[in-house]
Amino acid sequence: MVVDKLNQERIVLLTAIVLFVFFSITLNGFIDPGNLLSLVQNVSILGILGVGMALAIIGRGIDLSILSTMPVSAAWMLNLINDGMPIWLALACALAFVVLVGIVNGVLIAYVEVPAIFATLAMGIVVYGIGKAWLVPIDSVYIRGGESWFYAIGTGRILGVPTPVIVFAGVALLAWLFLRYLKPGRFIYGIGDNPLAARITGMPVRPMIVLQYILISIIALVAGIVTATALSGINTRVALSTMVYDVILVVVLGGIGLSGGKGGIRNVIVGTLLIGILLNGMTIMNLSYTVQNILKSVILLAAIVVDTLLNPRDEQTAQHGDI
Amino acid sequence: MKAMRLIAALAASAALALGASGASSEPYNDGQSASYYEVLKGKRVAFVPLSMGFDLTEGWNAGLQNQAEALGYTVDIRDPNWNVEAAVQAVNGFIADKPDVLILHPLDQQAYNRLVPKAQSEGIKVIQINLKSITNGDAYVGADWYEMGYKQAEEIVRACGKDSGNNGKIAIVTGQASTPTIVIGNMAFDDVFAQHPEIEVVAKQSADFDPAKAKSVTSTILKQNPDLCGILGVWDGQDQGTAAAVREAGMQDQVYVVSSGGGNKAAACDNVESGDFDAYYSYDVPGQARDLNAAVKILLQQTDMEPGAAPFALYTPLKLITKDNLSPTSCWTLEELQVSGG
Amino acid sequence: MAASDTWTRWRYRYVPDHIIGEVLAKNWIDTLIPVVFLAGVLTFFSIELPGFLSGSNLTDIAQIYGEYLIIIVGITFVMMAGGIDLTVGSTFAFCNLAALLVINTMEVNLALGIPAVMLMGGAIGLVNGLLIGYLGMRAFLTTLVMLIIVRALVDQGLLDYGQTVMSGFNPSAAWEFMAIGHVYGIPASLIVGGVVALVGHIVLTRMRFGWHVMAVGGSRRSAYNAGIHVKRTVCATYVLSGMLTGLAATFYAARLSSAGTDVGKGLEVTMLTAAVLGGISLGGGRGSIVKAMLGAIIVLLVQNSLIRMGLSSGASSLVLGAILLLAVAIDVRWVKNRHKVLARTYVSPTYFKLPPLPDTAEGSGSDYALNDRLRGVEAIGLGELDGPEDVIFDDEDDLYCGGRHGDIIRFSAPDYARWEVFVHIGGHPLGMAFDREGNLYSCVGGMGLFRIAPDRTVTKLSDETNRSLLSVVDDSRLRLADDLDIAPDGRVFFSEATIRYEMYDWMVDALEARGNGRIICWDPKDNSSRTVLPSLQLPNGICVEPNGQSLLFAETWGCRITRWWFDGPNKGRKEVIIDNLPGYPDNINRASDGNFWCALCGMRSPVFDLALTMPSFRRRMVQKVARDEWLYPNMNTGCVIKFDADGNILDVLWDLGGEAHPMITSIREHKGWLYLGGIYNNRIGRYRIPDADPQWTSNADYWGKRS
CATH class of the missing domain: 3.40.50.2300 (Response regulator)
Known part of the structure; x- marks a missing residue:
């Protein structure tokens, strides 16, 4: 009976708790509140991006361009500011850019009916290309001077809590409210669950998909701003890294099925926390980066294997073309 | 056809005339x-x-x-x-x-x-x-990447080693570990620290040339080792993240950050000036x-x-930049180089 | 009116509209998109880049292309089976490191080293395969996680062995050959890649494993229900992909000896782009090795040329991304709309004008005047039969007929109450005839010409004929063999109704009014088949005349009956003997008085006759109106006619209202009775012919009395 209730989210939560207890006992200083705060802070960017990715995956999509949109938009904004543009105007420009990216993504997926994986994969390459060719010719953009409140987004503290954590919480809360209480949010669940049925019932499937990718792009910009202000600069090479895979894993690990319609923001938080605990613990143990990577990915694989074992797919009900 | 030939002939004679006038004011030749x-x-x-x-x-x-x-x-x-x-x-x-x-x-x-x-x-x-x-x-x-590593390591020994009065606890936040420059640099680190047993490397982590990773790694290291004396970085782009973590922890006065790179003003001198980096080896x-x-x-x-x-x-030749020797010419910007570089 | 008629006639006779639809229906049309793309890329870059086609550049490209080929063959198998393999990039890096370590540094013999490296790749593939195939995990996510794991292992390996690898060098000539060797200017990797592609193609298209892969990708559930080992097949594709990636990595290792951290990064995207660009569908089932090869060469040429053009890396990735988008968008739209385009263009009507419709009204004095003589005829096998298209008798008076279930059924004389399945063939037997030795010949729809010996052994005589030179559709295959008759020398003449439509679509052929059918001769001397009369309008009934030199054949949509001499002094002559039937003629058979019976399976209507003169109207109808609402010829009522050798109508038998025999496709006279078959009927009708010879049998008439 217990096994019945063990879905992936609970498995991951359980793993996270076990690891947490284990690290608390074995590692000096792990349980220290300062360390716990920095644990969350260190994965807050991943978490913010995870919230965006969750929106896509719940709607039976995926957004691989998020890791190009994030650095390119933020770096362009910094470039504009460094060239003397007022912050609010630069922010408006960056916002316009990410909305445009979101619209193109959404139109490609909803209207041209290109599978989301490919539309966003290609858009990721295109956005990086546009960025490098025109918007951000030099990879690394640094924040120059400036004591504005704006730069405190990544570095400040409110009531002792680092601002990135607060931004993460804010984004998660807004996304939760959106998915839970707004009509488009409910529609996204419907579309993810069964796009054809959603369409037949009269949901505006295509506009909703476009909206969904616009929101994701905006979340990417938020993550970019937090990253840039936290590190007082940003490097567009992140787009070439494999970080986007980490983001997907955070989401899927938390228990949001790739087939859409299931899960919520809670799952993202659970997945993010597990990754955070793992990374923090392993860094304290002074494991080398490569070993950390191996351990992390093997644990991820184990999590999805367990999920598959508990919720197996059936040949008779598997959907064709469902990769 | 005829007109074409005429034009060609005119052009040829004009070119001849020009060439002749050019030849008349040949520049000074010193022999080479x-x-x-x-x-x-x-x-x-x-x-x-x-x-x-x-x-x-x-x-x-x-x-x-x-x-x-x-x-x-x-x-x-x-x-x-x-x-x-x-x-x-x-x-x-x-x-x-x-x-x-x-x-x-x-x-x-x-x-x-x-x-x-x-x-x-x-x-x-x-x-x-x-x-x-x-x-x-x-x-x-x-x-010479060995020399670079050697000098960086010596710098941190100077700041945290026997003669400095500090505890000798340092961390290394290195780059993508299989990159040759990193491999060679690591050999130099080991050689230097072998001569200085008072130096204790409490953590050696790779941040994969990613400032975000460097920041999270460093913040964890700092939490674990509140008495850390110095951090050895390997590339300014990544060390930006390391420095951000140190700054956030409010330990800029305590932790001696050594970085290196090409000496770009935004990446190097600005950070030295702001105290993010305490020493910076530039290959200029x-x-x-x-x-x-x-x-x-x-x-x-x-x-x-x-x-x-x-x-x-x-x-x-490697160039050490610290707050003490910082001058407007210590670093460069791309704009300057584009105007007058080479 | 006349002028525009002439214009329409010429327009539709000489403009071959049907070719568009036939080309679009070809399987290779999918490949045309990448071919056109490739041609465009080649043209563009050879104009933009001097030296683009120069020898040294081609050698460089060829070397890399060889490696790409090896990898993409594996990817093709995975994708054809409905999966996706994102691990290739990391597997490639892993195997590259392994190859350098094993072959370059440890100097292991290549004959051992290469298989060892391939096994390592295969092992990674096996993990993928076990997880995806046997545990049923999602391919995308699983290979993604494996990508990260293997990449982490590679990073660890580089840490441990990076320095060792750097110092190694294998001096063997074979290793050198893999790196820079070539045969007649073709680099080693391309030779191996070519062989791999060829073998891959043969396996995929000709061998059991390949068919299983395609079945699994085409419809996983059906494949499972059909008893294919879905799990094993899926698993095997990943192992194959891993092993081939390992092979490619050894070439890479030989060529560059580089163990950098960036080896293989993004390879999965490149390969995915290549596969999709070539036209291999995501989700499986559609694609080929050739398509993959095309996709790979396009991606490689574009990549290489963008680098050589000296574009900034931003612009290069912009172009690559845009190409990927374009390729996927075209692929998606094409797959989605292909059948729509095909449906709009395949049916291509032509102009056909029939003479004025003869009168059939009761009491009109017409040859075809209505009567009710078939009402209330006796029925045989009522409700037990399904589609007895033709009826025939053996020397023992037993009755044979076909059925939609793929059987030939035998009713026993004399009362025809008991029946049994004589043989099961599998397709719907249509026309039938007995030869001199008492073998039964039958045209089986969708299958071809078959012979059934009295001991019930079934022999396939023909399922193909000679391919015509200019036909776009493959007309060598028999789609709808219809009726047959046997000449005295044993040659079998049989009709094929249409080469453009399958059996279930035969009525659509009426909308075209083009001569899509033909008569084929099967010769027992060398067991060969040849088309003897092409371009007929749904040729149907065939009857060899008693002279043994000519035959009569009916063209259903042409509403005419023609005599054709296949032998004797008039050999090759063709004459129309009845050219304006009021209905659509079907089978023709001999009558006891030396004349002929013919069944009319449906009657003409003025509306359809008019439509036949308006091809553009029919085209619009096909394009704009739902299929069920199309205007078809009437097939609800019909009759039987008797005519003499000069084409004079002697008698006509009607079943008014079509209650018992709504559609008569066949008639057979036997011992004073006329037996009626119908392809949509549930019975065989039996009509007593007044004044007929009660001893006359068709077999005796053809072959003489047997002792």
Whole structure:
């Protein structure tokens, strides 16, 4: 009976708790509140991006361009500011850019009916290309001077809590409210669950998909701003890294099925926390980066294997073309 | 037809007249300058960087282009965007075009092993910059990575070692561990610390050249080791993140951060000035650009020498930048280099 | 009116509209998109880049292309089976490191080293395969996680062995050959890649494993239900992909000896782009090795040329991304709309004008005047039969007929109450005839010409004929063999109704009014089949005349009966003997008085006759109106006619209202009775012919009395 209730989210939560207890006992200083705060802070960017990715995956999509949109938009904004543009105007420009990216993504997926994986994969390459060719010719953009409140987004503290954590919480809360209480949010669940049925019932499937990718792009910009202000600069090479895979894993690990319609923001938080605990613990143990990577990915694989074992797919009900 | 011929004849005579008037005011020749200009004119130089769009390659390129423009030769670039395979294709493409000099910026020590001799056998002279393949080309311009590591390690020993009165606890936040420069640098670190047993490396973590990772790694290390004395970084771009973590923890006065890089103002001097970096070893891109130009010009003038006949190296003098010796000329910006570099 | 008629006639006779639809229906049309793309890429870059096609550049490209080929063959198998393999990039890096370590540094013999490296790749593939195939995990996510794991292992390996690898060097000649060797200018990797592609193609298209892969990708559930080992097949594709990636990595290792951190990064995207660009569908089932090869060469040429053009890396990735988008968008739209385009263009009507419709009204004095003589005829096998298209008798008076279930059924004389399945063939037997030795010949729809010996052994005589030179559709295969008759020398003449439609679509052929059918002769001397009369309008009934030199054949949509001499002094002559039937003629058979019976399976209507003169109207109808609403010829009522050798109508038998025999496709006279078959009927009718010879049998008439 217990096994019945063990879905992936609970498995991951359980793993996270076990690891947490284990690290608390074995590692000096792990349980220290300062360390716990920095644990969350260190994965807050991943978490913010995870919230965006969750929106896509719940709607039976995926957004691989998020890791190009994030650095390119933020770096362009910094470039504009460094060239003397007022912050609010630069922010408006960056916002316009990410909305445009979101619209193109959404139109490609909803209207041209290109599978989301490919539309966003290609858009990721295109956005990086546009960025490098025109918007951000030099990879690394640094924040120059400036004591504005704006730069405190990544570095400040409110009531002792680092601002990135607060931004993460804010984004998660807004996304939760959106998915839970707004009509488009409910529609996204419907579309993810069964796009054809959603369409037949009269949901505006295509506009909703476009909206969904616009929101994701905006979340990417938020993550970019937090990253840039936290590190007082940003490097567009992140787009070439494999970080986007980490983001997907955070989401899927938390228990949001790739087939859409299931899960919520809670799952993202659970997945993010597990990754955070793992990374923090392993860094304290002074494991080398490569070993950390191996351990992390093997644990991820184990999590999805367990999920598959508990919720197996059936040949008779598997959907064709469902990769 | 007739009209055409007439025009051609007129043009020819006009050209003759011009040539004659030009010849009448020939510039001063000190015995070498005329042939110097003559030899360089119209030559072709090819450059395959790791990737354009970051401070080192943009800086070198600015220097190369300035000189080429002044002396009438060309520098063509093909940008493989960090991809070895693309870089090899780019080099092969250049070899087929047969430029006079080929400048390579290798990503690792093997990929160009066959290409360097191949280019030389086609009569192309090869310069390698900032990292050497195992096969020597005609010239090497760039840092000695062992020396770089050695000096950085010595700097942190000076700050945290026996004579400093500090506890000797340091952390190393290194880059992508399999990169050759990192491997060589690590050997130097080990050699230095072997001579200084008072230094205790409490953590050695790779941040994969990613400032975000460097920041999270560093913040965890700082939580674990509140009495840390120094952090050894390996590349300014990544150490930005390390420094951000130190700053956030409010430990800038306690933790001595050593970084290194090409000495770009935004990446180096600004950070030294703000106290993010306490010491910075620069391999001074403007200097390297000048060395690079020198190597190019030497090879272009050695017209009668076969490629590989007289290989030489120009190791870059390393420059220590700290708050004490910081001056407006310590660093460079791309804008300056584009105006007057090389 | 006349002028525009002439214009329409010429327009539709000489403009071959049907070719468009036939080309679009070809399987290779999918490949045309990448071919056109490739041609465009080649043209563009050879104009833009001097030396693009020069020898040294081609050698460089060929070397890399060889490696790409090896990898993409594996990817093709994975994708054809409905999966996706994102691990290739990391597997490639892993195997590259392994190859350098094993072959370059440890100097292991290549004959051992290469298989060892391939096994390592295969092992990674096996993990993928076990997880995806046997545990049923999602391919995308699983290979993604494996990508990260293997990449982490590679990073660790580089840490441990990076320095060792750097110093190694294998001096063996074979290793050198893999790196830079070539045969007649073709680099070693391309030779191996070519062989791999060829073998891959043969396996995929000709061998059991390949068919299983395609079945699994085409419809996983059906494949499972059909008893294919879905799990094993899926698993095997990943192992194959891993092993081939390992092989490619050894070539890469030989060529560059580089153990950099960036080796293989993004390879999965490149390969995915290549596969999709070539036209291999995501989700499986559609694609080929050739398509993959095309996709790979396009991607490689574009990549290589963008680098050589000296574009900034931003612009290069912009172009690559845009090409990927374009390719996927075209692929998606094409797959989605292909059948729509095909449906709009395949049916291509032509102009056909029939003479004025003869009168059939009761009491009109017409040859075809209505009567009710078939009402209330006796029925045989009522409700037990399904589609007895033709009826025939053996020397023992037993009755044979076909059925839609793929059987030939035998009713026993004399009362025809008991029946049994004589043989099961599998397709719907249509026309039938007995030869001199008592073998039964039958045209089986969708299958061809078959012979059934008295001991019930079934022999396939023909399922193909000669391919015509200019036909776009493959007309060598028999789609709808219809009726047959046997000449005295044993040659079998049989009709094929149409070469453009399958059996279930035969009525659509009426909308075209083009001569899509033909008569084929099967010769027992050398067991060969040849088309003897092409371009007929749904040829149907065939009857060899008693002279043994000519035959009569009916063209259903042409509403005419023609005599054709296949032998004797008039050999090759063709004459129309009845050219304006009021209905659509079907089978023709001999009558006891030396004349002929013919069944009319449906009657003409003025509306359809008019439509036949208006091809553009029918085209619009096909394009704009739902299929069920199309205007078809009437097939609800019909009759039987008797005519003499000169084409004079002697008698006509009607079943008014079509209650018992709504559609008569066949008639057979036997011992004073006329037996009626119908392809949609549930019975065989039996009509007593007044004044007929009660001893006459068709067999005796053809072959003489047997002792």
